[in-house]
Amino acid sequence: AEWVAIRDDRTVFHENRQVSRSGRVRDVLWTIRPRFAEQRLVSFYSSGRDITDRKDAERRLAESDAHHRSVLAGTLDPLLTIDPEGTVVSASDSVERVFGFAPDEIIGQNIRVLMPEPHRSQHDDYLENYARTGMTSILGQTREFEVVRKDGALITCELSVSRVDVPGREQPLFTGSFRDITERKRAREAELSMLRALATVGESAAIMAHEIKNPITAVNLALRAVADQLGQEHKDVLDDMAWRLSRLQQLM
Numbered sequence: 001a002e003w004v005a006i007r008d009d010r011t012v013f014h015e016n017r018q019v020s021r022s023g024r025v026r027d028v029l030w031t032i033r034p035r036f037a038e039q040r041l042v043s044f045y046s047s048g049r050d051i052t053d054r055k056d057a058e059r060r061l062a063e064s065d066a067h068h069r070s071v072l073a074g075t076l077d078p079l080l081t082i083d084p085e086g087t088v089v090s091a092s093d094s095v096e097r098v099f100g101f102a103p104d105e106i107i108g109q110n111i112r113v114l115m116p117e118p119h120r121s122q123h124d125d126y127l128e129n130y131a132r133t134g135m136t137s138i139l140g141q142t143r144e145f146e147v148v149r150k151d152g153a154l155i156t157c158e159l160s161v162s163r164v165d166v167p168g169r170e171q172p173l174f175t176g177s178f179r180d181i182t183e184r185k186r187a188r189e190a191e192l193s194m195l196r197a198l199a200t201v202g203e204s205a206a207i208m209a210h211e212i213k214n215p216i217t218a219v220n221l222a223l224r225a226v227a228d229q230l231g232q233e234h235k236d237v238l239d240d241m242a243w244r245l246s247r248l249q250q251l252m
Contacts, residue, residue, distance in 0.1 A: 010034075015051070027055040072103075078178040081164070084171045086110045086127055098180050100150030111176075114147050116154060139163055139174075147178065155182045 012032040017025050028048045035043045072079060072092040078099060079092040087110055091103040099106070099114060106113070112120045130136045142160045149155060158179040165172050 026050055027052045077180075079175060080106075080111065080178070081173050081175045082111050083173060084127060084131060086112060086123060089173065098149075098155075098178065099147065116146050116148050119145075144181070155180055156185050157181065 010033075014030045014032060016028060016030070018028055020026055027050070029051045030046055030048050032044055032046045034041050035045060072090065075092045075094055077092075078095040079090075080088055080095065081090040082088055088107050091101075091106050093103060095106060096102045101113075110123075112123050115123060126136070138159075138161050140162065142158050145157055145159050146154050147157045158181050159176055161174055161176045163172050164175055
């Protein structure tokens with residue numbers, strides 16, 4: 001139908017799939033050019049080029065891209081990929097939930113937008129130093145960083161950064177995985193604060209017990225000395241008092 005619709009001297013390109021004698025399906029790109037005689041279309045010239053390898057590569061790329069998008073859509077922790085200049089080239093959907101930026105909003109921006117000072121001002125120097133020396137302290141390990149949300153609030157994240165060397169691409173990419181640990185860190189700090197408070201209370205209680213215990217010991221010894229000078233009836237009463245003081249001293 002497309003061929004028949006040709007009414008002028010122009011070249012048409014058409015792709016289709018054909019089965020070879022061996023049974024293999026091949027992708028073919030046809031170049032079609034009409035031939036006119038006395039302003040009438042009389043025939044077509046056509047030539048075909050096997051583009052199977054190219055179409056296979058395109059299909060693999062599309063499948064890879066679809067897989068990549070599904071990972072970015074499904075990951076709970078934010079994932080960001082930057083180029084060597086620090087420009088964000090991809091972002092997971094979870095970036096919006098944690099950082100407040102929609103993926104399309106942060107893609108194209110420099111990663112500095114998520115950094116507080118002094119890292120924001122120094123980040124370009126970090127990248128330039130890595131490009132020049134190949135040395136960095138962040139790749140291949142997890143570190144804690146503060147991140148600035150879109151609303152300006154600071155949150156604490158564990159950040160893991162890895163280098164990605166893409167075939168056919170001269171320069172690498174860098175992918176960062178962020179985990180918001182703000183609440184976990186607050187809970188840990190509250191727990192440490194409570195433990196410090198309990199330690200202070202325990203120390204104070206020990207001091208108080210020591211100070212109370214010494215007078216009790218003195219009173220106990222005095223009662224026993226007096227009891228030795230009294231008759232049996234009074235001695236029994238004082239001995240009972242001394243025994244009760246000894247029990248109190250043991251409890252403390």
